[in-house]
Amino acid sequence: MALLSTHPWLAYREMFLGLVEREVRARYRGSFLGFLWSLLNPLLLMGIYTLVFSVVMRIQVPNYALMLFTGLLPWTWFSTSLTNGTASITANANLIKKVYFPLEILPLVSVSTNWVNFLFSLPVLGVFLLAKGIAPGWAMLALPVLMAVQFALTFGVNLILATMNAFYKDVEQLLGPVLMAWFYVTPVVYPVSMIPGDYAWLTYVNPMAPLVVGYQDILMRGAAPWSPGLFVAALEASACLMLGLWVFRRRKFVFAEVI
């Protein structure tokens, strides 16, 4: 019995997969060259930061470039998802004003597309690690947990920012400086051990900190990533996701009127 519209959830799943596939393929169009292109950004950043911090400022950290690259990949997933996701409602105004579909799909596509890119870049990181004599270990089995926490966090923040940006068009411009500040309080260009004790609380407030440290533990040290910080991050991510869904669902039926 069909009450109201019979929403074909299977079709929406296929719409979601179709959009992710389109975004991923649009990026890798031109096959291998396209793939290299998407790696260029983290590689370039790795080169610049290595030059600045390792060569010029002579920071004493073993495997500095490798540590950077290991942190830059999840950070790129996070920051690019937020940049795309925040604009996902306004950028699809034409679609939203014409077709009914669950709008949660759009910010979800942003997170998922960049997650796929993250997965595609892992083998490249693997080659770097092997070149340094670091073999993958059993700790790799904990990767899905880290990715799940990061996925929930990113999707939750995306839902909030996409909602705000639908009403206030300058949110996407404000996001750039915010992400830059966020990047520097996350231990990507410096090891977490260099954070002074007075500022250790930052790694609890910022869920990206234990996540990045977790990826480095797993991939570079072959160590299990479990830490109190990661546990707090998982709680923060869940809270973000619930808040995001609540905010988004309260507002989504107004999007077509304000964008």
Next chain:
Amino acid sequence: MAVQGAPRIGSVAVTGVWKEYALASHRPRTLKEALVGALRGQGAEPPRSWALKEIGFTIEPGESFGIIGTNGSGKSTLLKLLTGISKPTLGTVEVHGKVSALLELGAGFHPDFSGRENTYLNGAILGLTRKEMEERYDSIVAFAELAEHIDQPVKTYSSGMYMRLAFSIAVHVDPDVLIIDEVLAVGDAAFQKKCIDRIHGFRRDGRTILFVSHSHGQVAQLCDRVAWIDRGVLRALGPSRDVLSRYEAHIAGTEG
């Protein structure tokens, strides 16, 4: 035509619908404006207006129903409520069954992708599963007369080809309720005739058709009953001929 008991797939019930719109010009557009407004103690109660006032009608399954009104009368607002894109401020809108709206033509087409790729994705956006799409794909391409160009990027299409493909996908959704928003000016005369024939086919199959227009010609040809919306108010509701003649008289009066 009346069907006893629930559910009646293809029926539409609009009950006591009011729709309020915030006036866009008074709303802060940026966080900066919102903050400045808040500091100045402004922005508390933005002036609001009613886009629709106390609209109510029911459509039986298989009926061809027209909604007519001048530009800015509230037709497109009503359409957004019927497709579920927005929600009424007061009252309820119930549409039973699968809805497809021909106002969605080409929404979501990506210029860099081929007609084939866009067809599959557009089908999913309009609520078709991959299996359903595979069954209908050949028919969609044939109807759009695009067999030779279907593997080329959509950006190479002429606007006529683009609209033909979009229309063909939309009519292949096979809806219980088909909403048509005066888009019948698709392609050349021959293709237009094909579109009209297709819509008449829907009607013969007993599908519900909701036709929204500001011109009476096609409404008179297609619809059994018509609702006339004027400045957000339901001015008349009844058999096409009666309502259309009142609408025509009104237009002639305001213009003459």
